[in-house]
Amino acid sequence: MTRGEFSLINHLIKRRPKPDSLFRPCLVGPGDDAALLSSVSRPVITTDTQRENVHFRRAWQTPFEIGSRAVQVTLSDLAASFAKPVALFINLGIPQGTPDLILEGIYEGLASVLEPLGCDLGGGNTCRSEELSLDLFAIGEAMGEMPQRGNAQDGEVLCVTGPLGHARAGLYCLQHRLDGFSELIHAFKRPVARFDAAEILFKHGVRCAMDVSDGLAGDAMHMAKASGVTLDVNLASLPLSSPFADWCAKTGEEALQTMASGGEEYQLLFTCLEEHLDAIQSELFGVIPLGKVKSFDREYVKGLPLGSSSYEHM
């Protein structure tokens, strides 16, 4: 890392947990050229970018919310890989004249997610930039075999760990300055990486999982193509939460369309054996069966409303 740019990042990470083998996997932390971690037997690595006006807006989100969301979104890929988070690294692109308070707020947001997870902040860089940007890199340790989107098997049930469309509806509320839907706005601003679900799904031998970041339509297509199967989806079976139903009524937006197209959910989309579904549902509240995995038959994904498309960023 560039020492010339280290003073700020050092400042930002001054609040790292005290040395402790459990909560501080970085044996040699920021300040040296690189971070040395304790042994990782099955390293899982992911990276994500959050850029102003593409992934977040300061008019909509506080610095704390921008920071916490960026970490949740990045760690969600580890949850979808059934991996426990070990350490996070962050490069901050900072426009000239950005007040320290904003950077502090972003850091507070990062720390609020990392600390309860026992995930270390290993370091990073700061660099002046035209726009505020966060580039995050996370390393985790796989619980065991890593699930893959190409593992969906004919005869399995397609499920999701929570409601779809809420985050998209929340984003709509922000875009259209629509008040009174705090639950939906919260779903957009405060996604949660589903490590709780990952542990249970792993325990039950789930081998095909991914997080819903592009929206069901897009992500189901990725899964079906990778697995060479047809996913026969039936959204009609999905319950509508009252805030979501109210939002549809108020905006005239089509519920199924929104559920199919809305991204940024960060719920886990997975397939499991029919006979495991009850056990999974009994341990993991909110799991919703969406349809069936079938041997490939002409289309990769069936049963989605016409015109459902992949989520595009704001």
Add this chain to the structure above:
Amino acid sequence: MTRGEFSLINHLIKRRPKPDSLFRPCLVGPGDDAALLSSVSRPVITTDTQRENVHFRRAWQTPFEIGSRAVQVTLSDLAASFAKPVALFINLGIPQGTPDLILEGIYEGLASVLEPLGCDLGGGNTCRSEELSLDLFAIGEAMGEMPQRGNAQDGEVLCVTGPLGHARAGLYCLQHRLDGFSELIHAFKRPVARFDAAEILFKHGVRCAMDVSDGLAGDAMHMAKASGVTLDVNLASLPLSSPFADWCAKTGEEALQTMASGGEEYQLLFTCLEEHLDAIQSELFGVIPLGKVKSFDREYVKGLPLGSSSYEHM
């Protein structure tokens, strides 16, 4: 990683080495939510940012040079940590309307460095951006104990693995459109992560090392402060290469000043026991003793020309 942004990165990494336990540590590569690596017993992680007009300029560097330099600069932190590179991840920030040819060129540059090192390209993201930016994240495996800048011991010799000031002089030539110094310009455009030196220094039990990215003045200060010692430097002993001497004569720039302040060298600055120096020099061509490590005496770094300052980016 965001699937919505995956098509380009997948395109860019189509040329990854074929599956092979030796040259492809990523067991599950790009395309899934995260990359699964084979076990890393002593993971060393670093991250770097390269932004247009801060770290590189398209007017001066080809896309190939921008890509290869970004990787060398990032991996240099692993070399300075005596770690072998395992996998690299890259987030590309791409201004709208950037021709694919430029991205292909950058990728060719990345691959030209990674492939000979057997370092895998694990994946990454692409995102539209105001400026062309590369955020790189590298994981390596430490050869053994990781050297730290805080380990310099009273009585040791301070050394560098190669000439200082060449890269700075090369940058000057680019900034002032000064022709005829291709060697110096090459030193700026084509730094090399010194894994060759790392192996030899590790073998000889060197415990204090860092790469010279901020320039000797800045980096010696980091080392001295971290070690709580005084570094007594004597640059007069440094040989002047003929291109560098010619450059000084032509520009009127002060040689010692340039050697002390010039950054972006990516040589390794290290300390070793006096009695090991001969053996190290016999195995590693170009090692230059710069001075002595002494118990702290009022100043952290002595013997540098007045006004030597840390390197600032272009």
